[in-house]
Amino acid sequence: xxxxxxxxxxxxxxxxxxxxxxxxxxxxxxxxxxxxxxxxxxxxxxxxxxxxxxxxxxxxxxxxxxxxxxxxxxxxxxxxxxxxxxxxxxxxxxxxxxxxxxxxxxxxxxxxxxxxxxxxxxxxxxxxxxxxxxxxxxxxxxxxxxxxxxxxxxxxxxxxxxxxxxxxxxxxxxxxxxxxxxxxxxxxxxxxxxxxxxxxxxxxxxxxxxxxxxxxxxxxxxxxxxxxxxxxxxxxxxxxxxxxxxxxxxxxxxx
Amino acid sequence: xxxxxxxxxxxxxxxxxxxxxxxxxxxxxxxxxxxxxxxxxxxxxxxxxxxxxxxxxxxxxxxxxxxxxxxxxxxxxxxxxxxxxxxxxxxxxxxxxxxxxxxxxxxxxxxxxxxxxxxxxxxxxxxxxxxxxxxxxxxxxxxxxxxxxxxxxxxxxxxxxxxxxxxxxxxxxxxxxxxxxxxxxxxxxxxxxxxxxxxxxxxxxxxxxxxxxxxxxxxxxxxxxxxxxxxxxxxxxxxxxxxxxxxxxxxxxxx
Numbered sequence: 001x002x003x004x005x006x007x008x009x010x011x012x013x014x015x016x017x018x019x020x021x022x023x024x025x026x027x028x029x030x031x032x033x034x035x036x037x038x039x040x041x042x043x044x045x046x047x048x049x050x051x052x053x054x055x056x057x058x059x060x061x062x063x064x065x066x067x068x069x070x071x072x073x074x075x076x077x078x079x080x081x082x083x084x085x086x087x088x089x090x091x092x093x094x095x096x097x098x099x100x101x102x103x104x105x106x107x108x109x110x111x112x113x114x115x116x117x118x119x120x121x122x123x124x125x126x127x128x129x130x131x132x133x134x135x136x137x138x139x140x141x142x143x144x145x146x147x148x149x150x151x152x153x154x155x156x157x158x159x160x161x162x163x164x165x166x167x168x169x170x171x172x173x174x175x176x177x178x179x180x181x182x183x184x185x186x187x188x189x190x191x192x193x194x195x196x197x198x199x200x201x202x203x204x205x206x207x208x209x210x211x212x213x214x215x216x217x218x219x220x221x222x223x224x225x226x227x228x229x230x231x232x233x234x235x236x237x238x239x240x241x242x243x244x245x246x247x248x249x250x251x252x253x254x255x
Numbered sequence: 256x257x258x259x260x261x262x263x264x265x266x267x268x269x270x271x272x273x274x275x276x277x278x279x280x281x282x283x284x285x286x287x288x289x290x291x292x293x294x295x296x297x298x299x300x301x302x303x304x305x306x307x308x309x310x311x312x313x314x315x316x317x318x319x320x321x322x323x324x325x326x327x328x329x330x331x332x333x334x335x336x337x338x339x340x341x342x343x344x345x346x347x348x349x350x351x352x353x354x355x356x357x358x359x360x361x362x363x364x365x366x367x368x369x370x371x372x373x374x375x376x377x378x379x380x381x382x383x384x385x386x387x388x389x390x391x392x393x394x395x396x397x398x399x400x401x402x403x404x405x406x407x408x409x410x411x412x413x414x415x416x417x418x419x420x421x422x423x424x425x426x427x428x429x430x431x432x433x434x435x436x437x438x439x440x441x442x443x444x445x446x447x448x449x450x451x452x453x454x455x456x457x458x459x460x461x462x463x464x465x466x467x468x469x470x471x472x473x474x475x476x477x478x479x480x481x482x483x484x485x486x487x488x489x490x491x492x493x494x495x496x497x498x499x500x501x502x503x504x505x506x507x508x509x510x
């Protein structure tokens with residue numbers, strides 16, 4: 001990666017409430033244009049997983065959920081709605097931690113987060129329905145990137161962002177759960193430091209930094225800013241996938 | 256916090272190698288001015304903990320370290336230099352995880368990270384010396400903020416950033432270990448979502464997002480970009496301290 005001295009981030013305004021089947025790439029391009037944003041080669045588009053899920057129709061009506069015995073027991077332990085717990089378990093490989101009010105799992109996509117991303121905020125019918133994460137966000141990011149290339153002939157990187165809590169620290173940050181067209185992990189191992197001493201283990205979670213930068217604008221409340229365009233970043237180097245940001249089980253000390 | 260549509264980040268170039276006793280605020284202001292950056296009320300200045308440590312003279316010569324029996328045992332377990340392990344233990348409240356090549360501790364400032372931030376990269380004499388984290392980075396951030404106010408009459412927020420690895424995910428991100436003049440945790444609990452449904456548990460690690468955004472520019476290699484100015488962020492609301500980002504032990508499931 002080459003040295004850059006600056007970047008800018010701008011939210012794409014006036015994105016409407018997204019419905020199942022909507023064409024996210026087309027909507028984002030239309031609203032960017034309406035807002036006077038002219039996309040350029042090398043721009044990074046950060047899209048909230050929430051609208052990707054909505055476009056993919058990842059809603060589940062809670063009344064339709066058949067609750068297993070295992071989910072019922074876990075619901076009793078955590079004090080959560082058994083139907084939500086059933087959805088969480090279905091989206092997960094395993095439970096990581098649980099206690100009253102909290103259920104942390106390893107999502108089928110590999111990351112560890114609260115409630116497997118099953119969410120009732122910022123959706124219609126939030127008391128009777130829930131929204132699952134996108135089916136394959138790395139694939140969705142690649143599809144948006146291709147759609148933009150087909151439409152505008154531009155080389156735009158795409159990050160699909162989610163918000164995760166963290167062990168040890170208060171508050172959510174942005175993370176990349178889908179990515180295309182930029183490195184996701186920037187490996188400095190073996191590169192020289194300021195004094196020529198080689199780094200031993202440093203890797204930078206580049207796509208997560210991008211997601212966190214965008215999260216400074218998109219927020220999680222009623223602001224409704226689910227897409228952010230970032231200009232000036234170094235997107236050179238081998239492009240990665242968000243799944244590259246998942247630490248292998250045998251490398252993790254906190255499972 | 257009010258809705259913002261954009262922000263920009265720019266690294267402050269040509270900051271010299273910092274020596275013990277250097278006046279960080281003065282150097283950063285001088286180099287910002289030299290680079291054509293005119294600071295404004297509401298700007299956020301992100302400063303790498305590395306140069307804060309250097310200015311505070313937090314070097315330790317490894318030959319001067321007296322190694323305890325406990326550190327010797329831990330060094331054998333982890334394969335690390337016993338003198339480094341002694342420094343790590345002295346900077347820590349307790350060991351969180353250990354294995355060959357890795358020692359994760361709870362730092363005296365509360366956060367959990369590898370090697371308690373004791374670092375040999377990007378310092379002079381990196382084979383014979385190590386650099387500890389700043390003594391009280393929240394205090395240092397407040398001091399820089401005041402120095403800038405005294406010098407320029409401007410209301411500038413300051414974040415002192417470090418890079419941490421994470422449980423579950425590959426790669427380092429930026430985190431705030433010192434802060435002054437901006438909220439560090441943005442609490443959305445009880446606020447309405449897009450559909451008027453109240454959030455239950457959402458808090459945003461705002462100062463960590465700021466540190467991660469800056470980390471897109473400052474890097475960790477030989478680029479030497481230890482200060483970034485961010486313009487356009489919402490810094491309103493009750494200012495916090497970086498220590499507010501530390502989750503209380505009884506609230507954490509991964510200790």
